[in-house]
Each structure stands twice: as structure tokens, then as C-alpha cells.
Amino acid sequence: MYRLGIDVGSTYTKYCVLSCRNKIEDCFTERTPIRQREYFEGKKGDFPSASCGYGKANVPFAKKSVNELTALAKGSHYVCPEVSVVLDIGGQDTKIICHENGTLKNFYINDRCAAGSGMFLINTLRMLEIDFDDMDLQDIRSEIRLSSACAVFAQTEIVGLIAANVPAKDIAGAVVGHILQQSRSLLRKVNAENGILLSGGLTQIRGFREMADRILETRCIIGPYARYMSAIGCALSLPSCGD
Amino acid sequence: MNILSMSGFVPEQICDTVRFTQYFGQRNIASYCGYASDFISQVMGDQNIDGAVYPKSCDSSRIIGSYLEMCGKFLHQINVPAGTDHAAVMFFAEEIRRYQQQIEKHYHTAINNIGERIALLNRRNREICEMYDDLDTLDYYAYIENIHKNLQRPLCEQTVGDRLRQVHRTGKRVFVTGSFLSGIEIARIIEDRGLKIVGDDLPESGRLCSFPETKDTGDVYLNISANIMGRRLSPTQDHFNRILEADLAEIKRKEAKGVIMVIQKYCEPYEYLYSIYKAYLEAQDIPVLKISLLHSEDTQKAELQIEAFADII
Amino acid sequence: MAQTIIRIQTKLMKEYYQYFSKYAKGGRPEGKVAWITAFAPVEILEALGISCYYPESYAAVIAASSMEQSLLSKSEELNLSRDCCSYSCCIQGCLELEEGPRGVPPKPDMLIATNNQCNTLPNWWNILAHRYKVPLIVIDYPGDGADRRTAYHYVTAQHRNLITELERLTGNKLHMDRLAELVENSRNSVKAWKSVIRHMKDKEVIPTGLFDDINFLITARCRRETSEMYTMLEEELSRRPLANQELLPVFWLGYPLWYHADRYLSSILEGCRVSGSNYITWWNIDYAGEDLFECLFNAYNDTFLNLSQKTRNERLGRLIRESGAKAAVTLRNKSCKCDFVSARNIDIPQVEIDMDMIDRTILDEKAARDRISLVRETICTG
Structure with missing residues (x-):
């Protein structure tokens, strides 16, 4: 019997199908629809499901509703058991969690402006007409830094950079760097001597881990299934075959 | 007379005011305590309000007058002493007398029913305290909503002793601390996530119950002052160690497993208190969650954090 | 004369810092x-x-x-x-x-x-x-x-x-x-300082020195040497040439930028000179009274940030008029909202700049430069 974990994020919904023996059978993503409830009501749940994320209440067939951070703790331990600190840069906010063998122990959420979240990057890419999948941080040469913590002011800075004919990919790189800079204050609250496991959509960007290493000044790891860890954790929270 | 008041330091014994709870309109002041800025917005925008009274007790409240000076309404600021010794009580008594005089002068009225008001308040506060002692069995959201609704009514119309829904106790007992709980939705979120609020030191609840009754013989202003100054402390009153000790004693007595501190962003007294509160309680194995709200309506990140906290404790 | 000022300042600072851990050797x-x-x-x-x-x-x-x-x-x-x-x-x-x-x-x-x-x-x-x-x-x-x-x-x-x-x-x-002697010393220090800062309006006086020199009024107010040193400083400033009248006089409304070498935005106030500042008047406290307790009450109860908006409006208005400033640089200090509201009712054009007096990362220097240019253009062409 399979189990399905569903992480309904602000931008993307992530799914994980877990087998009876806790083996990942499949992980996939789709854009989170605007009318979430209608969309999920049209789906039929073939296996037991659990949901987490901002839109979790809109999955009517989910047997269980799991807190996103609790799910992230479980899933990240499954993916990378040697690291117990996870930095998740989501669409709406940035979070850092500490867990012990998959049990959530502590967490901090960035309560500063949206300039510290994935949404800031999405909006910037739209302005620059760059596709997310084409982003590559490895060939950026310039060291532009945005100075404003506030998304509104940072946006003004970006407009200025565009007007100054700064290459679009360098601006995009500066935004990613800025998001990572904003997460440094969270890092100071935890002991990350064993490294940090990175989570969230930005982990898909080429060169992201190296930039994170540099800006966070800590060993950063991107495990397999980096954007699916909460969905994996959700699935794990359901009883398995032997239970 | 429809005066909007902010804080438990404004003496209800003197006259009726509309206690500020929450605001739902346009917000225009940035980088400033959300509660104070919402208070300012309501005074300026609400045509039914003809006056405002507020304390001088923190950086945000101390400059409210600067934002309201041109609103054309009755404005009065009450100095709240930092200390609670005899000199402070005497001074605050004079401040209360001055408050009464200013109201009488502005509204061309005479206030001569303070004795009756004290009797009504004592009865109302006793009723709140009875419910507070029963928090284990009460729906906390209904309890605090009841208090907030009553605070907006004239004292003679306040009926706090209504029956409230009883809920089944859970094992995850929590203590809530912070300033006035303007966004009571937070209380609903806390208890919907399987936590049970068993105590608090909020000004309208736990702190009020720590010293509910005003003496009704002798100098009435000294008695009112002694009543307000005698309650458990707010961090604006600057004795953090006494706050820590009193809270820990109640947390242990009520076997609370965790503490949720609900504060406004840019609220300096609570930010400073939190910086030692967290370490102090966690040294006793009591985890603390701080929820920082942008304004009196905000519950955005609260749900995720409260839910995760419920999983931790 | 300059040597004597420096000698007194060095002596006061040495005495103040002698027991800081870098120098104290456990003492x-x-x-x-x-x-x-x-x-x-x-x-x-x-x-x-x-x-x-x-x-x-x-x-x-x-x-x-x-x-x-x-x-x-x-x-x-x-x-x-x-x-x-x-x-x-x-x-x-x-x-x-x-x-x-x-x-x-x-x-x-x-x-x-x-x-x-x-x-x-x-x-x-x-x-x-x-x-x-x-x-x-x-x-x-x-x-x-x-x-x-x-x-x-x-x-x-x-x-x-x-x-x-x-x-x-x-x-x-x-x-x-x-106590009476110390109060008198403080009174003299304040009086001497007031004489120093009145030269800011007309003489070639950059604010940097004043922002640094006020430290003695804060930390050594009741030392006799402080008023002596300020008296010498006043004499020195009185001999300075007159300020260049071609430059636009601006009022610095807020804290110094302690992290900045000049303590204010010198590089972006081109074409301007700072002719007044409210910060350097904050310690002009008034030890008036018939007895010592009355003196202490008047001095410490009526500090600028403890005044009502109405009183602040009057005082600030007067300071700005006396300075001859045509515009104000108003600092929205992340650390001090109590000061920012002081500027709510001033009559001259203002440039509002977000900053912090300690944390240099708050200031957006480019945005500040653009705003100052805009106000300068408005005044010069108006």
C-alpha cells in the first residue's frame, strides 16, 4: 500500500509517493492552482494521504494534516540523517529548523520583509524576463549587492540596476544573494557546526549551493529530493504497512 | 463622551471609555508598534470617537500625542510611574485626579459616581477572576472575547458572568504572556491546535486578577492608584526580575508545559523582556514561543508557528 | 591654545577610560x-x-x-x-x-x-x-x-x-x-557649550568636531575642566572665518552617524553647509531654581525628548530660525522613534532619510543623495 504526502505551497505543490517499506516511489510537482479547494475536490485519493503547507486544509481527501515544519523535520532526516539543521527558503518566508532524528526540536521564522523569500526572486525574474529553469549562478562575475532589507526599496534598486544596463543574470544573482543574506540572522540562533541542509525551490538553481556556502559561511548541503522533503515527511507521518 | 482608551493603566473607576481592542481599516504609520498605530488610526478615522486617553509608559505610547495633535478631539496622556513605591502611588493618584479634572473641563460635566463605579468594577473583576481560576475548563477564546466585548461597553452594561462553553482538557498546557491581546484569533488558533491555555499575565486577564479590588474607604484616588499599581507588572514598569519570578511561579503551579509570548513588532518593552525571558524559562525546561504581530489584525505566521510549537512540547 | 584644548580633552578621556579592560590590568x-x-x-x-x-x-x-x-x-x-x-x-x-x-x-x-x-x-x-x-x-x-x-x-x-x-x-x-559645587560646574559647562555652538550659524564650523566634543558635556559635565576647555574652544571658533554664504545652510535634525568619519553625510551635502543641529542642544539643560532640588528637577525633567510635541515645536522652530537654515535633513533613526516625531511641524523643506546612528547598513546612501539633490534644486530654483 502506498502513501501520499502533499505539500501545498504558495507557488508549487509537491507530491511524494512512498511505498510500504518507506521507499520513495515517485516525487513530482505542479503549480499550485488559484482555486485550490475546487482543484483538490476533483481529485480522487487512491492511497492514504497527508497534507501540509499553507493550503493543506484544501485537500479534502487527506487523512491527516501535518504541520509543515514537523513534516520538514521528518523528511529531511530521511533524506540526510547526518545533518540536523535545515534552512528552507519558501515562497513566502524563510525558516530554519533543528531536529533530533526527525523530531522537530526548535524553529525560527524570518519575520522581516518579503525581500527574504522566494517570491521576491520570482517577481524579479518576471521583470528581467528570465526563466527560472535557465538560472545559473556559476557564471556570474560581478559582486553586486542589494542594500535594502525591504522588498519595496530593493525593487527600486533593481530598477536602477536595469537602467544602468547591468546584465540581467547578474541582477538575478544579486537577488539570490540578498535572500541568502537575509537568512543569516536566523542561522545565528542555531548550532550549525555539522552543516546546513538546504530546502525549497531555490535549491534547483545551478550554483545555489556554492553561493550559499560563501554567503552563509557554513557547509551547505543539497540532498536528493531537496524540494520534496516536507512532502516526504507528510507521507512518513502516515502509518506504514506494519503499523 | 466616547473616549477611546488604551491600556489597563487608564482608570476605569473614573468614567466610561471605549477600550481599544482591534482595528480593521487603513494603516499609515510604518516601523511603529502596530497596536499603538492602530489606536491612532482609529482615533483619527472613527467619527464615533470624540477623544483619546493613553499612557506615557513606553516609546510608542509616549509619542501618540505627536500623531494626534491635529485631530481636534479630546486628548489626554496619563503618566504611568516606572516604580510602585509610595511616592509613585501618590504621584499616580494625582495623575488620576488630573485626568478626572481634564474630562470634566472638556466635556462640561461633573463626575460624582466614582464610589458606585468602584463597586461595579469590583464585582465585575471578581467575576473575571472566578473564570480565570477555572481556565482549565473554559474555552479561552470565548473567555477573552467576552472580556473584550465588555470592555467596550459602559460599565453598568458589562455582564461578564455569562456561562461559557466548557471544553475537554488536553495534556498540552500553555501559559500566555504579552501585551493586550488585540488579535484574539490567536487564542482560537492556540486552542484549536490542541493546546490549553491555563494562565496568562495579560493586562485584561491575569494581571487584572492579581489585584482585582479597589478599596472603597479613604482617599479614592490613592485607592485607585494602589489598585492599578498593585497588580502584576508590565515590562513598561521596569522590574523584569519580578515579572520573571511571578510568571514562573504561576507556570509551575499550573503545570504549564510551554509559554507563548504574543507581542507586537516594534514593541520594545516586550522585546527586551523576551531577551531574558526565553533563557530564564528554558533553563527550567519550559520552551517559549514568541509570536510577533504586525498590527492588531495580523495572524499570518501565527498558525504555522503555534502548530509547530504544539508538536514540540 | 589648540594644544591646551587637546591636553584637557586627552586628560578627561584618559581618566574616563583608565579602568576599561584594555587598560585596567585588573584594576x-x-x-x-x-x-x-x-x-x-x-x-x-x-x-x-x-x-x-x-x-x-x-x-x-x-x-x-x-x-x-x-x-x-x-x-x-x-x-x-x-x-x-x-x-x-x-x-x-x-x-x-x-x-x-x-x-x-x-x-x-x-x-x-x-x-x-x-x-x-x-x-x-x-x-x-x-x-x-x-x-x-x-x-x-x-x-x-x-x-x-x-x-x-x-x-x-x-x-x-x-x-x-x-x-x-x-x-x-x-x-x-x-553637590552645589558640582551643579555649578555643570551649569558652567552648559553655559560654555552654548557659547561654542552659537558659532555654527555664521562661522566656518563643521559639525564633526561639535558632535565629538559634546561627549564631554555628557560624560564630564560636572568637571571644572569641561567648562574651561569649552571656553577655550569658543575663543578658537570665534577667530574662524565666516562661513561661505554661497553654500545652502541646512539643519541637521537628528543623531550624528557615529560610524561615519565625519559623523554626518558630508560627501552628499555638496553645495550645503550644516548651520544648525538639534542634537548638540540636547544637553543644554537648565539648572534654574532656588534650591538644589529645584535645579535638579528643572534640569532633568525638562530634557528635550521629555517635552510635549507643542513645546518641542516651539523650541525646534526657534533653533531652526536662529540657524538660518533653508532646509532640514531629518533623520528617521531606526533606534529612536521618539526623536523623529520632533520634526513633524517644521516650516522648511525636509529631506527624510532612513538611517541608524550605529548600524551603517540601514542607510541607503544613493537614495539619500538623490533626495538631497532634489530638495536643493527645489530651493535653489524656487
């Missing part, structure tokens, strides 16, 4: 040590032989030494929000790491805080009290909004209690003639 002042806020009634403490230290002032020194960022980060790690006053965040980091350009001040035997500047300082002193487990005395100054007579009795009762408590803690007795 401590002879008597008791108090950490006090910048508007505490220092004369009472000095009269009882107490050595006074000013953490706010040291935070400015830390920023001037470019050491603030790591200390601010450390403070945040200890759960003190970075939204709080940067003076406190900087010093908390300094105490935790025991790092600073001159080390750390000698441990306090007592802490004295006042709320005549803001309510944040007593909050900060509370966490210092928790750290050092020493007595904390908070003095409450009602300001000009309360009934004058009531406020006087209340403040005087607190001053008397302060004396009683400090006598108990030090084992010393306060002598009123010594």
Missing part, C-alpha cells in the same frame, strides 16, 4: 561604579564619590571604530531583536564577547536609568540588572505634560530616595555644598 576605581543613562542626575552620584560610566556613549565609540556589526549580530543571537535600539544591541554584544575598541567598562556595582530621554533605556538597564545582579534604580521624570507642582514633589522624592539609597550602597554621606 578598578577606588569607589563604587555606576552605569548610568545620559540624562541621569550625575551630580548626585559624583558628590558621593561614585565613578560613572555611560554605555550609550561607548556604543558611539564602538561604531566609530567600525566594530559594531559583529556585536549587533551577537546581540541578535542572544534573542535581542535588531529592531531594538542599536546602542543597546551594540553594548550587549560587546559585553557578551568582551570585545570593544577599549575593551569593556568596569563591572557596575549599581545601575541608574532614567526615562527622560525614552522608555527604552530603563528596559535595557533591566537586562543589565539581570546580567550583573546589582541594584537598579529607575528615576521617573514626568515631563512637561504633568502638573508642575505634583511632578516637582514626585521627582524630588525620587532624588531624595536616590541619595538615601546611594549613601547606603557607598557608605558615604552626601554633602550639600559639594
Whole structure:
């Protein structure tokens, strides 16, 4: 019997199908629809499901509703058991969690402006007409830094950079760097001597881990299934075959 | 007379005011305590309000007058002493007398029913305290909503002793601390996530119950002052160690497993208190969650954090 | 003359810093040590032989030494929000790491805080009290909004209690003639400083020196040498040439930027000169009164940030008129919302700039430059 974990994020919904023996059978993503409830009501749940994320209440067939951070703790331990600190840069906010063998122990959420979240990057890419999948941080040469913590002011800075004919990919790189800079204050609250496991959509960007290493000044790891860890954790929270 | 008041330091014994709870309109002041800025917005925008009274007790409240000076309404600021010794009580008594005089002068009225008001308040506060002692069995959201609704009514119309829904106790007992709980939705979120609020030191609840009754013989202003100054402390009153000790004693007595501190962003007294509160309680194995709200309506990140906290404790 | 000014300043600073950990070699002042806020009634403490230290002032020194960022980060790690006053965040980091350009001040035997500047300082002193487990005395100054007579009795009762408590803690007795002497010294220091700063309007005086020199009025107000030094400084400034009238006079409304080499945005105020500042008038406190307690009440109850908006409007309006400024640079200080509202009712064009007096990362220099250019153009073409 399979189990399905569903992480309904602000931008993307992530799914994980877990087998009876806790083996990942499949992980996939789709854009989170605007009318979430209608969309999920049209789906039929073939296996037991659990949901987490901002839109979790809109999955009517989910047997269980799991807190996103609790799910992230479980899933990240499954993916990378040697690291117990996870930095998740989501669409709406940035979070850092500490867990012990998959049990959530502590967490901090960035309560500063949206300039510290994935949404800031999405909006910037739209302005620059760059596709997310084409982003590559490895060939950026310039060291532009945005100075404003506030998304509104940072946006003004970006407009200025565009007007100054700064290459679009360098601006995009500066935004990613800025998001990572904003997460440094969270890092100071935890002991990350064993490294940090990175989570969230930005982990898909080429060169992201190296930039994170540099800006966070800590060993950063991107495990397999980096954007699916909460969905994996959700699935794990359901009883398995032997239970 | 429809005066909007902010804080438990404004003496209800003197006259009726509309206690500020929450605001739902346009917000225009940035980088400033959300509660104070919402208070300012309501005074300026609400045509039914003809006056405002507020304390001088923190950086945000101390400059409210600067934002309201041109609103054309009755404005009065009450100095709240930092200390609670005899000199402070005497001074605050004079401040209360001055408050009464200013109201009488502005509204061309005479206030001569303070004795009756004290009797009504004592009865109302006793009723709140009875419910507070029963928090284990009460729906906390209904309890605090009841208090907030009553605070907006004239004292003679306040009926706090209504029956409230009883809920089944859970094992995850929590203590809530912070300033006035303007966004009571937070209380609903806390208890919907399987936590049970068993105590608090909020000004309208736990702190009020720590010293509910005003003496009704002798100098009435000294008695009112002694009543307000005698309650458990707010961090604006600057004795953090006494706050820590009193809270820990109640947390242990009520076997609370965790503490949720609900504060406004840019609220300096609570930010400073939190910086030692967290370490102090966690040294006793009591985890603390701080929820920082942008304004009196905000519950955005609260749900995720409260839910995760419920999983931790 | 310049040598003598420097000699006095060096002497005062050497005496002040001699027991900081970098220089003390384990030594401590002879008597008791108090950490006090910048508007505490220092004369009472000095009269009882107490050595006074000013953490706010040291935070400015830390920023001037470019050491603030790591200390601010450390403070945040200890759960003190970075939204709080940067003076406190900087010093908390300094105490935790025991790092600073001159080390750390000698441990306090007592802490004295006042709320005549803001309510944040007593909050900060509370966490210092928790750290050092020493007595904390908070003095409450009602300001000009309360009934004058009531406020006087209340403040005087607190001053008397302060004396009683400090006598108990030090084992010393306060002598009123010594207190009178110190109050007179403070009065003279203020008077001399007022003479110094009046030259800002007309002479070639850059604000940098004044922002630094006011430190002695804050930390050595009741020393006789302070008024002597300011008198010499006034004589020197009086011999300076007149300011270039081609430059646009602007009023610096807010704190100095302690991290900046010039303490203000010198590089982007091209074509301008700073002809006035409210910060340098804050310690022009008025020791008026028939007896010492009345003098102390008037001085410490009526500090600028303790005044009502109405009174501030009047004072600031007068200062700006006297300065001849045509525009104001108004600083929205992340650390001090109490000061920012002072500028609500001034009549000249303002450039509002978001900054912090300690944390250099808050300022967007390009945006500040653009706004100043815009206001300058408006005034010059208007």
C-alpha cells in the first residue's frame, strides 16, 4: 500500500509517493492552482494521504494534516540523517529548523520583509524576463549587492540596476544573494557546526549551493529530493504497512 | 463622551471609555508598534470617537500625542510611574485626579459616581477572576472575547458572568504572556491546535486578577492608584526580575508545559523582556514561543508557528 | 591654545577610560561604579564619590571604530531583536564577547536609568540588572505634560530616595555644598557649550568636531575642566572665518552617524553647509531654581525628548530660525522613534532619510543623495 504526502505551497505543490517499506516511489510537482479547494475536490485519493503547507486544509481527501515544519523535520532526516539543521527558503518566508532524528526540536521564522523569500526572486525574474529553469549562478562575475532589507526599496534598486544596463543574470544573482543574506540572522540562533541542509525551490538553481556556502559561511548541503522533503515527511507521518 | 482608551493603566473607576481592542481599516504609520498605530488610526478615522486617553509608559505610547495633535478631539496622556513605591502611588493618584479634572473641563460635566463605579468594577473583576481560576475548563477564546466585548461597553452594561462553553482538557498546557491581546484569533488558533491555555499575565486577564479590588474607604484616588499599581507588572514598569519570578511561579503551579509570548513588532518593552525571558524559562525546561504581530489584525505566521510549537512540547 | 584644548580633552578621556579592560590590568576605581543613562542626575552620584560610566556613549565609540556589526549580530543571537535600539544591541554584544575598541567598562556595582530621554533605556538597564545582579534604580521624570507642582514633589522624592539609597550602597554621606559645587560646574559647562555652538550659524564650523566634543558635556559635565576647555574652544571658533554664504545652510535634525568619519553625510551635502543641529542642544539643560532640588528637577525633567510635541515645536522652530537654515535633513533613526516625531511641524523643506546612528547598513546612501539633490534644486530654483 502506498502513501501520499502533499505539500501545498504558495507557488508549487509537491507530491511524494512512498511505498510500504518507506521507499520513495515517485516525487513530482505542479503549480499550485488559484482555486485550490475546487482543484483538490476533483481529485480522487487512491492511497492514504497527508497534507501540509499553507493550503493543506484544501485537500479534502487527506487523512491527516501535518504541520509543515514537523513534516520538514521528518523528511529531511530521511533524506540526510547526518545533518540536523535545515534552512528552507519558501515562497513566502524563510525558516530554519533543528531536529533530533526527525523530531522537530526548535524553529525560527524570518519575520522581516518579503525581500527574504522566494517570491521576491520570482517577481524579479518576471521583470528581467528570465526563466527560472535557465538560472545559473556559476557564471556570474560581478559582486553586486542589494542594500535594502525591504522588498519595496530593493525593487527600486533593481530598477536602477536595469537602467544602468547591468546584465540581467547578474541582477538575478544579486537577488539570490540578498535572500541568502537575509537568512543569516536566523542561522545565528542555531548550532550549525555539522552543516546546513538546504530546502525549497531555490535549491534547483545551478550554483545555489556554492553561493550559499560563501554567503552563509557554513557547509551547505543539497540532498536528493531537496524540494520534496516536507512532502516526504507528510507521507512518513502516515502509518506504514506494519503499523 | 466616547473616549477611546488604551491600556489597563487608564482608570476605569473614573468614567466610561471605549477600550481599544482591534482595528480593521487603513494603516499609515510604518516601523511603529502596530497596536499603538492602530489606536491612532482609529482615533483619527472613527467619527464615533470624540477623544483619546493613553499612557506615557513606553516609546510608542509616549509619542501618540505627536500623531494626534491635529485631530481636534479630546486628548489626554496619563503618566504611568516606572516604580510602585509610595511616592509613585501618590504621584499616580494625582495623575488620576488630573485626568478626572481634564474630562470634566472638556466635556462640561461633573463626575460624582466614582464610589458606585468602584463597586461595579469590583464585582465585575471578581467575576473575571472566578473564570480565570477555572481556565482549565473554559474555552479561552470565548473567555477573552467576552472580556473584550465588555470592555467596550459602559460599565453598568458589562455582564461578564455569562456561562461559557466548557471544553475537554488536553495534556498540552500553555501559559500566555504579552501585551493586550488585540488579535484574539490567536487564542482560537492556540486552542484549536490542541493546546490549553491555563494562565496568562495579560493586562485584561491575569494581571487584572492579581489585584482585582479597589478599596472603597479613604482617599479614592490613592485607592485607585494602589489598585492599578498593585497588580502584576508590565515590562513598561521596569522590574523584569519580578515579572520573571511571578510568571514562573504561576507556570509551575499550573503545570504549564510551554509559554507563548504574543507581542507586537516594534514593541520594545516586550522585546527586551523576551531577551531574558526565553533563557530564564528554558533553563527550567519550559520552551517559549514568541509570536510577533504586525498590527492588531495580523495572524499570518501565527498558525504555522503555534502548530509547530504544539508538536514540540 | 589648540594644544591646551587637546591636553584637557586627552586628560578627561584618559581618566574616563583608565579602568576599561584594555587598560585596567585588573584594576578598578577606588569607589563604587555606576552605569548610568545620559540624562541621569550625575551630580548626585559624583558628590558621593561614585565613578560613572555611560554605555550609550561607548556604543558611539564602538561604531566609530567600525566594530559594531559583529556585536549587533551577537546581540541578535542572544534573542535581542535588531529592531531594538542599536546602542543597546551594540553594548550587549560587546559585553557578551568582551570585545570593544577599549575593551569593556568596569563591572557596575549599581545601575541608574532614567526615562527622560525614552522608555527604552530603563528596559535595557533591566537586562543589565539581570546580567550583573546589582541594584537598579529607575528615576521617573514626568515631563512637561504633568502638573508642575505634583511632578516637582514626585521627582524630588525620587532624588531624595536616590541619595538615601546611594549613601547606603557607598557608605558615604552626601554633602550639600559639594553637590552645589558640582551643579555649578555643570551649569558652567552648559553655559560654555552654548557659547561654542552659537558659532555654527555664521562661522566656518563643521559639525564633526561639535558632535565629538559634546561627549564631554555628557560624560564630564560636572568637571571644572569641561567648562574651561569649552571656553577655550569658543575663543578658537570665534577667530574662524565666516562661513561661505554661497553654500545652502541646512539643519541637521537628528543623531550624528557615529560610524561615519565625519559623523554626518558630508560627501552628499555638496553645495550645503550644516548651520544648525538639534542634537548638540540636547544637553543644554537648565539648572534654574532656588534650591538644589529645584535645579535638579528643572534640569532633568525638562530634557528635550521629555517635552510635549507643542513645546518641542516651539523650541525646534526657534533653533531652526536662529540657524538660518533653508532646509532640514531629518533623520528617521531606526533606534529612536521618539526623536523623529520632533520634526513633524517644521516650516522648511525636509529631506527624510532612513538611517541608524550605529548600524551603517540601514542607510541607503544613493537614495539619500538623490533626495538631497532634489530638495536643493527645489530651493535653489524656487
